[in-house]
Structures are given as structure tokens and as C-alpha cells.
Amino acid sequence: MAQNQERVVTPEMETFTSDIQEKQAKGVKFYTKENIQRIAEQLDKYKTGDLADDKFKVPNLKGEEVEITLDLDEPTVWVDSRCDHGDRRGGPYLYYRSAQAMAEYLDMEPFNLQQAYLPIVPLLPRTNGHGCCGRKGKKRAVINPDPTLSAMEVNQEFNVVRQRWEGSDSFARLKTVFKANKPLLTNVTKIVAFACGQLATGPGICSFSANQHALALSLQTLISKAKATKFGFSGVLQTVQKSLKRKKGGHCTPTTVPCFAQDPAYMTIDKQILEGLGFTIVDDPRGFLEVDDDSVVIFLTPNTPIQQVVFDLARPAAVFQEWLRADVNGPEAKYCPNPTSARVQKILDNEYTIVYSSWRHHLRDGELYIRKNLLNKRE
Template identity: 25%
Template sequence: MQKLGEELGVLRKGLSVPRKITHTGINGEDVELSLDPASLSDDGASFSAPRWIIHYSSIEELTVKRDICSFNPQTAFLPMQITSCTTELEDNQDLNWEDRPTISTKGLHGLFQDVVRQWRMSQHHEEIQRVITAAAVPLKLNKVVAFGCGPLTLNSELDDRPMIQHALLLTLQSCLPHGGCYVQDPLYEQADKHVLETFGFHVLDDPEVFLMADEASILLSIRADVPVKQIVASNF
């Protein structure tokens, strides 16, 4: 996984010629795939700009759920592979991001601060603090790691649920005397990253947060679209 992360970093810096990358399958065999920058060409006005990502497959996808029409024997046993992807845009979305209404970083900071303040006055906040403090944990926990808690803004629109989830992370972190909080989400925008960093979050790129998770971590992931438990377990 660490090697794929390093390769992904190279690809995101820009690639002018095809690059061959070795992936290892669950059957123990290595598969060499060629990644071509030509595959990052735009798919049309109804899709966002393409980008390189790591695609994660669950054990169920690799062993049970098979679509014969899209079956590829070369990649059939790869639990993760670097590929390109685009996101389909809604009808009212515009590819010209500069013309879209934006939320200022200062405004976003203030909104998130209000959500954190309200969360800390809630009963849920008190209950979680009580449970974590009273829990008998055999190891000393030293960090909180989270994947896919969502961007504070999505397409320049606010979303309360990710804000509450990040406020929850601050609560978990407060239960650890010297622990840091590490977060990763492929949909974070620059404003999200800046605001989260001002609140003490360490914003990581894929797949760094999975490499951070260990037996001394509190892991939080709510309805992520990747097999988080399987990915973390594979590192032990």
C-alpha cells in the first residue's frame, strides 16, 4: 500500500508518458499495469475533470460478486489498484469552477466553529466523553484516524453532517492527552483542508491515513464507500 501511495504521488505531480506500476493480488501474484496519461482526457461537459485515485475492492467483490461482462482476468485479484476516475455532475453544476459562488475560508471557519460549539453543548458530546473515559483499553491510545468523513463544503454548498462528524473527531481527540487527529477524504477542497488544519487536524492524502492506523488508534469511518475495516486489517 505504501508503494502504491508513492506511485500515486508521482502521478498527481504530472505524467507525460505511460508509466508501468506493479500491483500484487490476493493470490500472491504480481501484475504490471501501464497507466497512460491519455486516459485522463475529459469525458465531456457532464463530468468533472479526471484524476488519479486508488480503487479499493472488498474481499466480497474479489471472490463472490462477479460481473461477467466487465471481468478482467488480469486485475481480477487486485484488492487495490491505481486508476483514473471522473465524477458525474448534476444538471445544474458547471465545470467552470471560477464562476461558481464560493464560501470564503474565513466564513467557513466561523460556520464550523459554530457547529463545534453547539456540538460540545449537546448530550451526545457528554455521553461519548463518558464512554471513552471509562473504557478499559489494554493499550494506551495515542491518535484518532478518520477516513471519508466528508468535505465541509461540496460543490460550494455546506453540509452539516460532515461538520458534525469532524466535531465528533475533536471530542475523541480531547479524550487523548497527547493524541493527534489524522483525516483523509478524496473530496476535501482547499478551503476544507485549511479550516481543518486551523482546528488541529492533520489532513493526509490517500492512502496515508490507512498507514497511520494501528493498535493505538481510534478509527472513525461512517458509511465510507471503500472497505475500511479490510484495508486496515490487511496492514497488521
């Protein structure tokens, strides 16, 4: 569509928008683990060359099976206008559509009713205006440049940021919150972090990315220690002896609670460093398959509607996410990559309590939500 060309809205489009809004109002889940699992398995087959004719079969919200062929020579209706943070580097990627984006269907040209009902679309990176990496069909350069530091240098710089975080007032307040809510700590079985970003960028590291990963590691330590205390010294001794890993810097960290990290932008050097620190790196969308009611989920500034996905899949024990600003959320947030929705806002208002707000210096506008029944629970 030309930049200033006005879209003609047909009765079919109007009916579709009303249907999406009605589904949202009724609390219909747009994302399910069953469908995400199916897509993950097809992605695996595509990468190994075992997906027949490179054709994905993806279920839409009407229960129809939509066939999508990944072929740069084949036309596509999709226009992915989000900023590219390196998450579309190289191979196929998954494009998640928020309820607002679906209702407005501005990411489609031309409109296709069957595909309009797709909340997740497998795509190949394109630069021809369809499925492209920039707005209005223009190619947008990858924001994060390739790293020039060695893995050892990146690891050293990360440790500096991590020590600064762990010595901050923000972390001290976070520890106080968690210690005051032991039921939360002892019931958590895993941490799942999304879209924390590349550590290594150009000649240095990204401090915001480093702080997010440091947050995940500090939560891992806090929760592991709390669970160890709950189960008593004798039981813990055997568990901790099996789970302690020697880290660079000469200290041991209990890793009884796994910490998963998913970000398509990770490069080989990021995965190498993070795995050495105790993270389990998973490919998109397998991080979502790890989300459950006993997990702590972290996502601060994702480039995809993670909060809508997460709260369709589960009610995590705690969620660390960005402050829900009114100007980039709600029904009008069609351009926001990670907007809330009426359904998500109702869940947060009724089932969660904000117990911690970070200082912008470390985690920007991050807030910690804890499920209310855990706050009220007594050991």
C-alpha cells in the same frame, strides 16, 4: 456489457469466485501495509512525473505483479459504478474492492483473471462507461458542489456546529464512556478519520461532515487530557506547553495526540480549515498506513470498503463506524461500498464490544467499538 445482457460465467470465473470465498473463509488478508506503501510511493512518483511510462506495478492476491497504465486513451476492464462524492475529482484515485465485489467481479468488463485478484486498483476518472462515475456507464454529476463561502465563513459555520455537538446529550454520553475506560484513553496514540466529507459545499457547509470532524476533535481533546492526567502534572506541564495551539475563538486545545484525516474529496478550502483546527491531512492511501493497534479510527459512511481494509491492517483500540445493518452487509452486499465480511464480523464479535450508539441527529447510525482487552485492562 449491455444493460440487460446476461453474463456468461466460464469455469475460470467459477474457480476464481470459489478461490476468493475460500481465502475469506481462511482469514487471508486482502490488504497489507507493504502493498499499500508500494502503491503510495508509485502515486507520488506519478504526480511528480517520475513514474516510468505512467505504469503502476500492483501485486494481486496470488503474488503476481500486475501492470496498470494510467492513460485515458488506453482501454480498461474496470467499471467504477459508485456514486461520486468528489473523491475522483481531477487526478488519479485508488479504487478499493471489497471481498464481495471481488467474488462477483461485476466491476470488470471483460473479465481478466490476473486483474480480478487485485484488491486495490489505481484509476483515472472516466466518463465512457469504463471506470466511470455512474451506474450503467452513465456519467453521474459530482454530488457536492464547489463551495461559494470564504474560508472564514466556513470556519464560522463549523464552529457553530461544533459547539452544538459539544453541548449535546450525545457528546455527554460519549464523554461518560471514555472516562469509564481510562485504559483506552491513555493507550491511544493517534486518531485516524476517513471519508468524513467536504465541509464546504455550495453556499453552506455539510452538517454531517462537520459533526464527524467535530467528533474527531472532541476525541482528540478527551484523549489528550486523559494522557496528561496519567503522566502527572509536572511531566504534563512541559508537554502541554509545547503542544498547546491557540485556536480561533480564544481557547487552547492540547494536541499531544495527532489527528489524521484522509478523504480524496477534500478541496483546498477544507484542507486549509481542518489543518488550522489541528488535523493532519494525508493523501489516500497514507491514512491507512497510520492505522495501528493504538489508534482510534473513525469512518461512518465511506464510499469504499474501509472496514475490511482497517481490520486487515490492525486491531485499532477503538473504531467509530456505522451500524452494521444486515441488509447492506454480508456475502450478498456486492453493491454496498463499505460492507462487512465474515472475517470482519468475527473480529468485531470476538474482539470488540459496542459501548456507545449515537443518536441519528448528529452521527446517524454511528457505533463505538472498543477492543475487549482494553475494557478488561486495569491500571
